[in-house]
Amino acid sequence: MKISSRGASVLMAAALLGLAGCAGGGDDNEAAPPAAPETSAMPESSAMPTAGESSAAAGSVDLKTANSSLGEIVVDGKGMTVYYFTKDEKDSGVSNCTGDCIVAWPPVLTESDSPKVDGVTAEIGTIETPEGKKQVTIDGMPVYYWQKDTKPGDVTGQNVNEVWYVVAPDGTMIR
Template identity: 60%
Template sequence: MKKHWGTGLYVVALAAALTACGGGTGTSSPTTAQGTTAASAPAGTSSSAVPAGAAVLKTGPSAAGRIVVDAKGMSVYFFTKDVKDSGTSACTGACVAAWPPVLTESATPAAEGVTGTVATIATPEGKKQVTINGLPVYYYAKDKAPGDITGQGVNNVWYLVGPSGDMLKPAAGGY
């Protein structure tokens, strides 16, 4: 019985941590640029950084319009709890499991079609997290295929990134 309480408390603590960072379920339905869903592992959630000189970001089509994606077409997101030009990420602890940072090995990451200012900040582990217009960008672990935008609007704190580096919040009636 004691073992079950420990497991239950762990699950409750993990759920609370994910909810605090916006890792709960969102209000948007899973959608891809192709209109399908896939079951493969998210290409963008790899812990390896994009090599120096490689295009880290580009723009691509989605149900929300043209957005910023990584070189593999995986959507990237802003977190409204981040502070512009602070040099730090507000997504820490359990949040990072649901919202992995977009990493690079280059201090000046390449971006095709992105007109916002692209740079990096240091993660607590000493890696380089990509920023756009002074805000860190992230993947959503539940996005499984290029074009997925399942993280859009999660807990009203996670939003897609537009090509100019703007946060894409849906209008009252949707896109």
């Protein structure tokens, strides 16, 4: 079947109107979600990386510092807070967070043997996860995200079960 360019334009316009109708579809009283602030450190989605994702994009820092309600803390390159798990042993080379724990507390991963930092004065390294990935360590302790931190600056994992704590730039555990 042959369609004129005018007919094709009409069909395209109708299709776009149909798609636009699918996008709205809610109560006119609902407020649109707020736009995320623009910053080069923000992730495309403000959600925390999953256990299989690297914490920082190539060429950016893996860890940096940020001011929070708990003072100056260590965050990943996207601004997501990182935590220590007190059941880990310093310099053991392994994480004690496994099974359901790793679902709630994904490891901070990197692609590099020498993660890049900005403002973090503690010793930074890596350990190998059971899946063969590189988990970032601060002063010999693995670091993690908290699944309930949904945006940069969240520190909702602080003191969870009295075993999870944010990290200061010098590597001390903020209790």
